[in-house]
Amino acid sequence: MTLALDTAEQAAVPAPRSRVWGKLLRNRSALIGGTVVIAFALIAFLGPLVMAADPIKTSWSLVRKAPSWLNWFGTDDLGRDVFARVVYGARASLLAGIVSVTIAVSIGGPLGLIAGYFGGWIDAIISRCTEAMLACPFLILAIALGSVLGASLTNAMIAIGIAAAPIFTRLTRAQTLAVKTEDYVEGARAIGLPDRWILAKYIVPNIFAPILVQATLIIAQAIIAEASLSFLGLGQQPPAPSWGSMLNTGKNFLQQGQWWMSMFPGVGIFLTVLGFNLLGDGLRDALDPRET
Numbered sequence: 001m002t003l004a005l006d007t008a009e010q011a012a013v014p015a016p017r018s019r020v021w022g023k024l025l026r027n028r029s030a031l032i033g034g035t036v037v038i039a040f041a042l043i044a045f046l047g048p049l050v051m052a053a054d055p056i057k058t059s060w061s062l063v064r065k066a067p068s069w070l071n072w073f074g075t076d077d078l079g080r081d082v083f084a085r086v087v088y089g090a091r092a093s094l095l096a097g098i099v100s101v102t103i104a105v106s107i108g109g110p111l112g113l114i115a116g117y118f119g120g121w122i123d124a125i126i127s128r129c130t131e132a133m134l135a136c137p138f139l140i141l142a143i144a145l146g147s148v149l150g151a152s153l154t155n156a157m158i159a160i161g162i163a164a165a166p167i168f169t170r171l172t173r174a175q176t177l178a179v180k181t182e183d184y185v186e187g188a189r190a191i192g193l194p195d196r197w198i199l200a201k202y203i204v205p206n207i208f209a210p211i212l213v214q215a216t217l218i219i220a221q222a223i224i225a226e227a228s229l230s231f232l233g234l235g236q237q238p239p240a241p242s243w244g245s246m247l248n249t250g251k252n253f254l255q256q257g258q259w260w261m262s263m264f265p266g267v268g269i270f271l272t273v274l275g276f277n278l279l280g281d282g283l284r285d286a287l288d289p290r291e292t
Helices: 002-011 017-026 028-050 082-118 120-134 138-149 153-179 183-190 195-231 243-253 260-287
Strands: none
Touching: 017 028, 017 260, 028 082, 028 260, 082 120, 082 153, 082 195, 082 243, 082 260, 120 153, 138 153, 138 195, 153 195, 183 195, 195 243, 195 260, 243 260
16 A cells, blocks of 8 residues: 555656756746846836836827827827836736636636536536536637626626636646546545545646647737737726727827837737747647756
């Protein structure tokens, strides 16, 4: 019995952290992505604490002014500083991405774990519900849920999290099905360990890596979804800044030559999403034991 338990514990040990970090640091794309993500995180959470500009303060003498030394990114249709609004909008976008994915993992992860480990009619019910939700495109489902819940950043995060939950349910179920047939899990079950112990000790640690990678990639999609909801008026509500609502306002002045109102929030969305995608790809390669 002791030998079987020792064998199970040795097989369940994840990849050494030093090897993972080494592979991650050698991946230039991952380093670039991580640098971009860290930079935007610092801008989002430290920028508002140190900058003096007010993102909601209007000035009728500065309406739609081009970028200058006084206003680096110009001003919008109400004379508000676009740079300040981009900085404050970064907090809403990153917060929406992180919170939405946390909600999605909290819902989808346990459901996928239960479905994959216990199987039977529980698996059938969870799988059919998951497939039904996956039949609807992620963004369309998020917009529909956002419309039902009401227009606010909190409701937008909940809607995005629920819409993304089936992705993690399916992934967790597939990984659980693969891991539960391993010898160390069979050995733990043979010596009489309870299911909750097997799930916590042997299943979850060995499916954590792919879930982490998927979460990093879904954060990028969640940021786009939040911008889309705000663009449609279902996310962050005025006068609070949001990249999506800034794009909605800026598009009305493109033909008049005021490009800065939509370009800078658009660049913010592009760089943030690119950073998370590059970081996710790098994590996938670093956590893959088949990659050297």
